[in-house]
Amino acid sequence: MNRFARFIVLIFAIVSILVTPVLVQAQSTIDKPLENPVDETRALALHKLLRCLVCQNQSISDSNAELARDLRILVRQRIAAGDSDDETLAYIVDRYGDWVLLDPPVKSSTYVLWFGPVVIFLLALFGVFLFMRRSRIVPVATAASLNAEEEVKLKKLLDDTQEGNS
Amino acid sequence: MRLGYIIPFVLFFALAVALYVGLGLKPRDIPSALIDKPVPEFNLPPVKDHDLGLKSADLQVGEVTLVNVFASWCGPCRVEHPVFMALAKSGEVTLHGINYKDDPDNASNWLARYGNPYKRAGADRNGRVGIDWGVYGVPETFVVDQGGRIRYKHVGVVSQDDLDNKILPLVRKLKAKK
Secondary structure (H helix, E strand, O other): HHHHHHHHHHHHHHHHHHHHHHHHHHHHOOOOOOOOHHHHHHHHHHHHHHHOOOOOEEEEOOOOHHHHHHHHHHHHHHHHHOOOOOHHHHHHHHHOOHHEEEEOOOHHHHHEEEEEEEEHHHHHHHHHHHHHHHHHHHHHHHHHOOOOOHHHHHHHHHHHHHHOOO | OOOHHHHHHHHHEEEEHHHHHHHHHHOOOOOOOOOOOOOOOOOOOOOOOOOEEEEEHHHOOOOEEEEEOOOOHHHHHHHHHHHHHHHHHHHHOOEEEEEEOOOOOHHHHHHHHHHHOOOOEEEOOOOOHHHHHHOOOOEEEEEEEEOOOOEEEEEEEHHHHHHHHHHHHHHHEEEEEH
16 A cells, blocks of 8 residues: 555656646746736736837737737746735836836936926916916006096996986 | 017927937837846857857856847848858957747758857747846847946847947947956
8 A cells, every 4th residue: 555655656746747847838938817816917907017118108918019928927927926016017127127117217317207297387377377467457557547537437428328228 | 578578489499409309319229227237147058059058157257248139030130140240250259149039940040041150149939038138129239348247238230330330349448448
């Protein structure tokens, strides 16, 4: 019986050895979902954040390029190996630079990119404010410049219209 | 108040200059994240029918080297190939190759047919080493200094002009530094 058990273990070991490289090979070259649905959801979310370097304005999730496929597989491998989302992104950024992120990180070289539009908007708002304040002063000045004679004339006109209406 | 009228013209001029400069930029040339960093850790077996593969240690032997990423399926690689053949003949700088995602037979035939300018050529069948090098399009050519650091990356075909005016001057500068 002991002999038989050892034989079974040996057979199992041999089969494992024969099968394992095939599995590893298959895992590394086929773009298929991870078995753990939580991990797969994370992988798919990361795929959307990474730029396809060949087509440039697509994420690797949308692209059919071969490199995009390789990167999708790589992301899944990193996640399967236990990397966090940030570690997985860092792994790819180390190789391809910030450029590979569709959302550029906020740092001194990207301040203009991130805050430029806000600054331009505030400047425009300030400009509009100045313009409106200036244009409002003009009618006020004209109204104040009515002399006594004009005031009487205006009052008369207003009275006339009121009588006409009633 | 006079100054107020000048502002739109100044803004227009600044925008025109910025857009003109933007026209000259090449968005395809992505700056490499690996410049001034050591070459990635890798070990590639030789291309089929060849003896010498390529690994990190081969680039850390105290010599300035060029590393060219190529493939038999890559059309532009054929265009730059004669430039590298001439370079190999001149012997000015050692050229190594990374055969990116290629079929072994095709790669071997390609080198047999057009000549092999590479001292060592590693076969990167699944492209993982390519990713470690930040490769996003073939061909790409790297200049590696004596200490095994990547100093320059050229994306696309290396013309004779690129070699003479960009790559070789840098190689000479690096050599002189030692």
